[in-house]
Every structure is written in C-alpha cells, then in structure tokens.
Amino acid sequence: MSTIEGPYILGISEKPQAAQRIARALDKNNKPELNRIKNVPVYLCQRDGIKIVIAPALGHLLALSSISKTWNYPVLDYEWKPNYEVNKTARTKNFIDVFKSLSKNATDIIVMTDFDREGEVIGYLILKYILGRDQAERMKFSTLTRRDIIKAYDNREKTLDSGFLNSGLIRHYVDWLYGINYSRALSSAFKRVSGRFKTISIGRVQGPTLNSVVELENEINIFLPIPYWTIESEVILESKNFKASYEKSRINNQKEAFQIVDDCRSLVGKIKDIIQEKKSRYPFPPFNLGDLQREAYIHFKFSPHKTLEIAEKLYLSALISYPRTDSQKLPMTLGHKSILTKLENQNNYKDYANEIITSKKFKPSEGKKIDAAHPAIHPTGNKPDKSFSSREIKLYDLIVKRYLSLFGKPALFSNKSIIIEINKHKFEVKGSEIIDEGWIRYYKPYYSLKEKILPEIDIENEIIFNFIDAKEHFTSPPYRYNESTLLRKMEDEKIGTKATRAGIIQTLFARGYIEGSIINATPLGLAVVSVLQEQYPVLVKSEMTRNLEEIMENVQDQKKDIDKIILSIKKELKEMLVSFHTKELEIGSSLYNNLKKSEGSEIIVLGKCIECKKGDLRIIRSKKTGKRFIACSSYFDKAIKCNATYPLPSTGSIKTTGQKCSFDGLPIIEWRKGKLKKIMCISPECPSKKKGD
Amino acid sequence: MKPKNKSLCPICKINKKNPSDKYCKNHLQAKEGLQKGYESWLKAYSILSWEDYLKQLLDLGDQVGNLVRDVVEYEFYFKEN
Ligand SMILES: [Zn+2]
Numbered sequence: 001m002s003t004i005e006g007p008y009i010l011g012i013s014e015k016p017q018a019a020q021r022i023a024r025a026l027d028k029n030n031k032p033e034l035n036r037i038k039n040v041p042v043y044l045c046q047r048d049g050i051k052i053v054i055a056p057a058l059g060h061l062l063a064l065s066s067i068s069k070t071w072n073y074p075v076l077d078y079e080w081k082p083n084y085e086v087n088k089t090a091r092t093k094n095f096i097d098v099f100k101s102l103s104k105n106a107t108d109i110i111v112m113t114d115f116d117r118e119g120e121v122i123g124y125l126i127l128k129y130i131l132g133r134d135q136a137e138r139m140k141f142s143t144l145t146r147r148d149i150i151k152a153y154d155n156r157e158k159t160l161d162s163g164f165l166n167s168g169l170i171r172h173y174v175d176w177l178y179g180i181n182y183s184r185a186l187s188s189a190f191k192r193v194s195g196r197f198k199t200i201s202i203g204r205v206q207g208p209t210l211n212s213v214v215e216l217e218n219e220i221n222i223f224l225p226i227p228y229w230t231i232e233s234e235v236i237l238e239s240k241n242f243k244a245s246y247e248k249s250r251i252n253n254q255k256e257a258f259q260i261v262d263d264c265r266s267l268v269g270k271i272k273d274i275i276q277e278k279k280s281r282y283p284f285p286p287f288n289l290g291d292l293q294r295e296a297y298i299h300f301k302f303s304p305h306k307t308l309e310i311a312e313k314l315y316l317s318a319l320i321s322y323p324r325t326d327s328q329k330l331p332m333t334l335g336h337k338s339i340l341t342k343l344e345n346q347n348n349y350k351d352y353a354n355e356i357i358t359s360k361k362f363k364p365s366e367g368k369k370i371d372a373a374h375p376a377i378h379p380t381g382n383k384p385d386k387s388f389s390s391r392e393i394k395l396y397d398l399i400v401k402r403y404l405s406l407f408g409k410p411a412l413f414s415n416k417s418i419i420i421e422i423n424k425h426k427f428e429v430k431g432s433e434i435i436d437e438g439w440i441r442y443y444k445p446y447y448s449l450k451e452k453i454l455p456e457i458d459i460e461n462e463i464i465f466n467f468i469d470a471k472e473h474f475t476s477p478p479y480r481y482n483e484s485t486l487l488r489k490m491e492d493e494k495i496g497t498k499a500t501r502a503g504i505i506q507t508l509f510a511r512g513y514i515e516g517s518i519i520n521a522t523p524l525g526l527a528v529v530s531v532l533q534e535q536y537p538v539l540v541k542s543e544m545t546r547n548l549e550e551i552m553e554n555v556q557d558q559k560k561d562i563d564k565i566i567l568s569i570k571k572e573l574k575e576m577l578v579s580f581h582t583k584e585l586e587i588g589s590s591l592y593n594n595l596k597k598s599e600g601s602e603i604i605v606l607g608k609c610i611e612c613k614k615g616d617l618r619i620i621r622s623k624k625t626g627k628r629f630i631a632c633s634s635y636f637d638k639a640i641k642c643n644a645t646y647p648l649p650s651t652g653s654i655k656t657t658g659q660k661c662s663f664d665g666l667p668i669i670e671w672r673k674g675k676l677k678k679i680m681c682i683s684p685e686c687p688s689k690k691k692g693d
Numbered sequence: 694m695k696p697k698n699k700s701l702c703p704i705c706k707i708n709k710k711n712p713s714d715k716y717c718k719n720h721l722q723a724k725e726g727l728q729k730g731y732e733s734w735l736k737a738y739s740i741l742s743w744e745d746y747l748k749q750l751l752d753l754g755d756q757v758g759n760l761v762r763d764v765v766e767y768e769f770y771f772k773e774n
Contacts, residue, residue: 220758221759222760222761223761224750225756253737253739474756476756477756477758
C-alpha cells in the first residue's frame with residue numbers, strides 16, 4: 001500500500017465529502033494534494049509549515065458484537081469489531097486499512113468528525129481501535145465553511161468531548177443490549193412453539209413507537225361518532241354578505257339548536273358592540289431539526305427522513321449549518337451581517353437581504369430551545385450551484401427564507417369584531433386588516449395572512465341576516481399518523497433523539513410493521529404489539545424507554561462514570577429477560593397464533609385494475625371481521641384513491657387463474673367449495689354470468 | 694350446517710375470553726362504547742329508540758369505527774333472541 005511521507009498530523013473526518021471540504025479550507029493554497037490509497041481519497045494539506053493528512057471514515061467503521069458465540073439470551077458481553085466483520089455488506093475494510101497505514105507517520109491526531117454524539121464516537125473508536133491511541137485533539141464546527149473550519153482548527157480542543165463521547169457510547173451499548181436480547185427472546189419464544197426460526201425484532205424505541213400507531217388504530221376501530229349542532233348564519237353589511245358565528249361554537253342538543261333558530265326567525269338583529277384592536281405577530285423561531293422536518297412535510301410532503309437526508313447534503317456542501325440540532329438560537333458570533341451580504345449575491349434573496357442590511361437590524365429573533373453543541377439551522381450564504389436537485393433547492397429556499405424572516409419587523413394587523421344581537425342571541429362577524437406584513441414578506445410562500453376587511457358601520461345599526469340555520473354534525477375519529485405527526489408523538493413521549501427518530505420510523509417501515517403515507521399498522525405489526533401488550537407490556541410502553549433516555553441524557557450533562565450505569569442497566573435487563581423466559585411458552589404461542597392469523601391475511605394479487613389502470617386488484621381479508629373482498633391497491637395512493645371493489649363469496653377457497661375475462665378484461669378466479677368448483681369473472685355485472693350459469 | 698360453536702365470537706369467530714361473554718374481547722369493548730354512546734345520543738335527540746340509533750350509525754358508514762360497525766351490523770341484522 002502506498003503511503004504518505006511523515007511526519008504529519010492525521011485528521012479523522014467523518015465522510016469523504018467532509019474530508020475534501022476541510023482539506024480545501026486548511027491548505028494554504030486551498031489546493032490539497034489528493035492521494036488515492038486503496039481507492040480511499042486522502043488529502044495532504046500544507047499549513048503554517050506543517051503537513052496535515054486528512055482521511056475520511058464512512059460513518060461508523062466499528063460495530064458492537066457479542067463475545068459469546070452461542071445463540072442464547074441474555075447476551076450481556078460485547079466487544080467492538082470492524083463493522084465489515086459484523087455486517088457482511090459494510091464496505092469499510094479499505095477505510096480501516098488506510099487509517100492503520102497512515103497512523104505510523106502521524107505525530108498527532110485531530111478528530112474532525114461532526115460535532116455531536118455520533119461524531120465523537122466515530123472519532124474515538126477509530127482512534128482507539130484502529131490507530132491504537134488514546135489521545136487526540138478535537139475540532140468543533142457547525143458549518144463546513146472555510147471561515148468556521150479555520151476557526152475550529154486554530155481553536156481546537158486538547159481532548160475529545162467526554163460528555164458527548166460517554167452519552168454516545170452508552171447509547172450504543174444500551175441499544176445493542178436491548179436490540180439483540182429482545183430479538184433473541186422473541187425469536188426463541190416463537191421457535192419453541194412453531195419449531196421454525198423467524199427473526200422477530202423490535203428495538204427499544206421501535207416498540208413504544210409502533211405501540212403508539214397500534215393504540216391509535218384501536219381508538220379509531222372503536223370510535224363512535226356523537227351528534228352535535230352548529231348555528232350557521234350569514235349577515236348583510238353594507239350590501240355585502242359575511243359569515244357570522246354564533247356565541248356557542250357547538251350545541252349538544254337538537255332541541256336547543258332548533259330553539260335558537262326559532263328565537264331568531266325574525267332575521268333582524270342590532271349591532272351591540274364593535275371591538276377593534278391592533279395585534280402584532282412575531283416571526284416563528286429559527287429552525288431546529290424537528291421544526292424543519294415538520295415544515296418541510298407541510299409544504300413539500302418530504303418525510304422527516306428525507307428532509308434529514310437532504311439537509312445533510314446541504315450541510316456537506318457548506319450551504320447550511322449542521323442540521324442535527326435542537327437549538328432555536330442564533331448567536332451574534334455567527335456573523336449575520338456577512339451571511340446576509342452573501343445572500344445578497346443570490347438573485348432570489350437579493351432584495352430582502354438588501355432591505356435587512358440597509359435597516360441595520362442584524363439581531364435575529366430567537367426561540368427558547370437550546371443545544372449545547374450547535375446553533376439553529378441557518379444558511380451559510382454560499383450559493384448552490386446547478387448540481388442540486390429541485391428537492392434540495394426547495395429545502396434550501398425554505399431554510400433561507402426562514403432565516404431572513406427572523407430579521408423582519410413584527411407583522412401588524414388590526415382585528416375587528418362586530419357583535420350582533422338578535423333576541424338575546426349573540427353573533428359575531430370577524431374581520432382582519434393587514435397594516436404591515438413585516439417578516440411575513442420574507443417568509444412567503446411558506447406563510448401568509450388572510451385579510452377580511454369589514455365595512456365601516458355604526459353601533460345600534462339594524463342588521464339583516466340572510467339565514468340562520470342549525471346544522472347537524474358528528475364528531476370524527478382521530479387522524480391516523482403520518483411520518484411527521486408520528487415524529488411529533490415520539491418527541492412528546494420523549495423517546496429517541498433528534499438524530500434517530502426519523503430513522504426509527506424508517507426501520508418500522510422496513511421491517512413491515514407499518515405501511516402507507518397515512519400510517520397503518522400491518523397485520524404483522526398488530527400481531528407483535530398485541531402479544532407484547534398482553535404478555536410483556538414493558539417492551540411497548542414508553543416509560544422504560546423514556547427513563548433510559550433520561551439516564552443517558554444525564555451522562556452527557558454530568559459526565560458520569562458510564563461503566564457503573566451500564567452495569568445497573570444490564571442488571572435490570574437481565575431481570576426482565578429472566579421473567580420473559582418464564583413466560584416464553586405463553587408468549588411464543590400467542591405470537592405463533594397471531595402471526596398465523598396475520599400470515600393468513602397475506603395479500604393475493606389477481607391482476608391490474610381496469611378502473612385506474614395503475615393499481616393491483618387484491619383479495620383483502622379484514623383481520624377483524626374475516627370478511628373478504630377485492631379492492632384496488634391504489635385506494636391507498638393519495639393521488640389516485642381508486643375506489644374499485646368487487647365482492648367475493650364469503651366461504652370457499654379462491655385461487656387466481658391468471659386469465660382475463662373476454663367481456664370486461666377483469667381477472668378470472670377459481671372458486672371452490674366442497675365438491676363445487678366454478679371458474680368466473682370477478683364482476684357480478686359481467687355478461688358471462690347472465691347466460692344462466 | 695356446522696353446529697354453532699359457543700366459545701367463538703359470533704362476529705369474528707375468534708375465541709372469546711370467557712364463554713359466557715357475548716363477544717370476543719375487542720367486540721365487547723366496542724359494544725360497551727356503543728352502549729355508552731347511546732346515552733349521549735339520547736341526550737342529543739331527546740327521543741331515540743335503540744333501533745333508530747343503530748340505523749343511524751349504519752347510515753354514517755365509515756365514520757363509525759370498524760369494530761363498532763361490526764357490532765352494529767350484527768345487532769341490527771341478527772336480532773338477539
Ligand atoms: Zn369478535
């Protein structure tokens with residue numbers, strides 16, 4: 001293997017793209033020498049007469065692995081191993097080899113990974129297990145801009161951040177311990193009853209997250225609508241029609257609702273009061289990751305996972321700051337004037353950036369949330385080149401406009417409310433007039449105010465109603481989660497972290513526990529949760545996960561001794577698993593029964609739908625009612641929502657034939673019941689059925 | 694026809710927890726909600742027979758939870774003996 005002549009300082013970067021950026025910033029001529037060693041890009045920079053060699057990792061290069069080779073549980077002892085040995089698909093061997101070979105000539109090591117828990121752990125593991133050292137300096141930065149990187153280099157810390165390191169390590173240990181033991185316990189319970197092996201795994205955070213989906217599903221399944229009434233009315237003000245709202249927004253009794261309408265049958269009221277007040281609205285706080293994920297979901301329908309992926313790319317391209325942050329703070333030290341001046345060079349933002357610079361208001365408004373490591377997500381001012389996709393540009397635009405809005409004046413508007421009384425019943429007409437849009441101009445089209453201007457009118461004036469009616473309604477079931485609201489639920493339940501939540505939702509999709517953009521639990525997901533809820537609720541309730549989360553969070557704040565904490569977590573886990581073991585047979589058989597049911601409702605595809613021409617016609621069996629019918633898969637596609645359904649005989653067996661009906665092109669099925677066998681088109685209206693057979 | 698199996702829920706044919714129960718655990722829960730809901734409906738309309746209540750729920754279709762709808766259909770079409 002070729003290598004680089006020493007002595008030099010060796011920099012550990014997290015990813016190849018970051019390595020390149022850092023190297024360019026640190027090299028005195030911004031032209032580091034690129035060496036490809038075993039196909040890994042390694043950069044040699046010259047700075048202040050010193051050689052700096054920067055090599056990238058590929059995220060994690062090591063993974064935890066069980067020391068014992070038996071397939072029992074509990075498994076409580078682990079070791080770090082090259083991750084290509086643990087996971088055969090990991091392509092990290094060359095990266096590890098390169099670090100090993102570069103270590104020989106290195107005088108000092110600088111960890112240059114992202115400044116957060118994962119970055120700290122990645123750097124530490126390479127340092128300790130690949131380079132065989134225990135001392136490194138640490139560069140801390142929030143953007144990959146030249147300015148920040150040089151600053152981070154000049155002010156680098158003498159040691160790694162022990163708070164991040166410990167809280168990162170403890171998370172790896174705990175997730176590994178829970179993941180492997182849950183999975184082994186569940187799979188072995190299943191095997192004991194069924195005699196066959198099937199991996200059934202559910203992580204520490206996945207369990208309660210899946211449980212939230214299932215609980216909501218249960219709530220919807222037993223939902224009962226309750227009737228209520230609203231009073232709908234419209235008045236004429238200066239010959240224009242306006243909606244008026246009744247003093248009670250909801251009436252729970254039909255008689256009362258009808259009585260109100262009857263009391264007001266004259267349709268003539270009088271203005272009793274006119275209330276006018278000025279209101280101001282302040283900008284939304286700067287983006288942290290959760291807020292960005294929500295806003296991107298609302299405006300672009302990006303999943304939280306997608307948003308993080310795009311934000312990461314924008315960060316690696318030095319267009320925005322580090323996205324995995326909880327912070328809603330933007331300190332003045334970030335150099336807002338210089339960021340705004342750079343934004344002024346981008347056509348899309350030129351006018352507003354210029355307006356802000358001219359106003360000399362360089363202090364952005366901020367929110368309350370803080371993050372020890374990073375500020376809120378903000379643009380660096382750098383201009384994206386043509387290589388970015390439209391999705392990336394969309395997210396970038398959202399981030400820039402949010403940032404600009406923080407420097408705007410409060411939006412001012414005047415609210416007016418006209419109170420009309422008719423036979424002692426009060427109605428209100430509400431209007432709103434914008435005086436100054438302030439920051440909202442900068443944030444358009446992501447937020448706008450609607451104006452409704454009411455005419456000038458005097459108190460005691462007589463007012464005519466066009467109508468006053470009672471309208472019957474029924475309460476609606478709760479909405480199912482989408483990826484964005486499920487993420488919010490995880491935040492509320494305090495399970496997972498900003499960096500992991502979106503990924504956990506993805507894992508639930510990947511394991512087949514949930515499906516759809518409007519999230520449903522699959523039969524498999526329902527089966528696993530219902531067994532755990534009944535037999536072993538601790539795995540699906542949020543409490544344990546939340547407590548663990550708190551313990552791990554404290555490690556970061558108080559820099560505690562993690563060995564002690566891990567020991568007590570292991571002890572607790574062991575006790576749980578021992579009690580699981582005593583119930584293994586029960587859990588196994590209830591898993592077996594539930595999975596058998598869920599496998600029984602596996603989807604059978606008959607052919608393409610002739611209505612929407614996109615979806616598949618499938619036999620659906622409702623697990624709950626046992627009823628079966630044929631439906632189009634595009635029913636779940638929001639853009640199509642195909643409603644095609646066909647009935648099926650409620651008993652007997654159904655098989656596909658692969659043939660199409662010559663009359664209507666619909667699939668032909670084979671139906672068998674006892675000795676009876678019938679080959680038929682699925683449509684009850686098919687002409688083939690009208691010939692007497 | 695097979696003799697009716699007394700230990701199965703008449704709606705979904707899964708095992709009842711307790712043979713003396715009318716339905717399985719899930720459908721029992723739905724039935725409870727249905728009964729509680731009747732009180733709210735009665736308050737809302739002042740006069741409403743159980744039959745009319747079920748009929749109105751059938752008309753509401755999808756707005757009614759699946760399990761509740763199962764029970765409503767069952768009780769409406771297969772009157773109790
Ligand atoms: Zn049932």
